[in-house]
Amino acid sequence: MRRAAMIAGLTATAAHAASLADVCTTANVKAALPTSVYGLTMIPSSVTASPVYNASTSGQVFFPDATYDYCGITFNYTHNGRGDTVKLQYWLPAPESFENRFLATGGMAYMISGGSSYLPGGVMYGAVAGTTDGGFGGELDIAFLLANGTINYEALYSMGYHGIGELTMIGKEFTKNFYSMGEEKLYTYYQGCSEGGREGWSQIQKYPGVYDGVIPGAPAIRYSQQQANHLYSNIVEKTLGYYPPPCELEKIVNATIDACDSLDGKVDGVVARTDLCQLHFNINSTIGLPYHCAARSSSGIGLGFGKRGTDPPSTAPSLPRGLHDSKGRRAYISYQPTASFSDAETSYNSETGEYELSIASTGGEWVAKFLELRDAENLSTLDNVTYDTLRDWMELGWKRYEDVMQTTWPDLTKFEKAGVYSYQFFGLLLQLHPQYHYCLFLVPGASHCSTNDVQANGPFPQINLAIIINWIKKGIVPYILNAIHLAGDTKFNCVYDQVFLDTWDYIFDAYKMPLY
Structure with a gap:
């Protein structure tokens, strides 16, 4: 173990000065694999690594157009005593582009992740970006039943919160090893929408000290009702x-x-x-x-x-x-x-x-x-x-x-004490609580996690990660949402008033218990 740690240190020290081709090798990735994530064991034989140059992304709603280089890696891990296999995928920025950031990404519908589709939104900001299959292939509705009447609880709880939490804890340690960060601060973020938004709130509720910032877009909370x-x-x-x-x-x-x-x-x-x-x-x-x-x-x-x-x-x-x-x-x-x-x-x-x-x-x-x-x-x-x-x-x-x-646990005391920042958006004014590090924005005209063809002049918050990075590192509070207008020239004004808020005040009296 000591030899592996020494190799990881040497490898990662070189990562700051070396080229992408130098560091993006299976040997370097194996040397940087975490060894201290409790209850989990990495599988070195599963490692793949491949440098990618001049990759480009355009026309996305959750991040802007960009061109970038990255090291695409995959490896698996297992839960001790369970004999299972969980597949992880990370994109690592070139050494000269790394900005001491890690981004976990979420999924949609019954999928725990969007695969690699959301990873560019991290790499372009100098963040290692990761995704997981949760150990069940990624699609809960396919893996949910072992047989009629028998729930696959391991897949269920992985989808619920464990899968993203483990993706992040492993990813953080791996990132620090790979880039030889030592005691340097690694800023850790999460971004997702719909099911990905629900997963974001699951991380706030279950892993409040793991993240610095969480962006849960249009979260599918109150899941059963939803x-x-x-x-x-x-x-x-x-x-x-x-x-x-x-x-x-x-x-x-x-x-x-x-x-x-x-x-x-x-x-x-x-x-x-x-x-x-x-x-x-x-x-x-x-x-x-x-x-x-x-x-x-x-x-x-x-x-x-x-x-x-x-x-x-x-x-x-x-x-x-x-x-x-x-x-x-x-x-x-x-x-x-x-x-x-x-x-x-x-x-x-x-x-x-x-x-x-x-x-x-x-x-x-x-x-x-x-x-x-x-x-x-x-x-x-x-x-x-x-x-x-x-x-x-x-x-x-x-x-x-x-x-x-x-995903409606109402006590977020640990989230507040941990100093985690979060801002949340839905397709449709601003309710702002900067003293609690939390903002809520409703985006005019937007559809669910997307722009809206019926109200094509509407904006959409495309640079969310940049906004929360500036909030955390520079203290720039997002009093307004810097949305991007993707189809024309329109000025957007946000207004706070009580009459508006009252239209969102519902009493769910069909249940004997409070519905948070």
């Missing part, structure tokens, strides 16, 4: 017996944008004040508006000519209201005004000439696989499913997965 809620639109349609054509829903969204655009003081195709839209726009005002569905093929003539009416009843007024049980108590929230009704999309039956129910697979798979423990990718029917049923599904998942996927 996943089951994808079925809410379908249950509204089923209850009302009305299945709207997609073009009707698109018409409602476009009409809402037109009506609410000016409420923020600037007509630019971006609704920055969805609170005012929620307070002042009546969705029933869209009744009577004509719509037309485009042809479904090159030889088609188009479908769904019509006007929005009340007979049969439209689903649209019910969708923004959110899930309430049969006693009128709120169980969860729904779309903000101007959001697309993607979960409500129906399918066209060419034989009957009618639109029919299309069960949203995100919600259907959650219920079938994670609640009913059946190896199925969706529900086959929503017969006899009511609003109370959906509330019960939400509560079941909450109880079963509260400590692993729900």
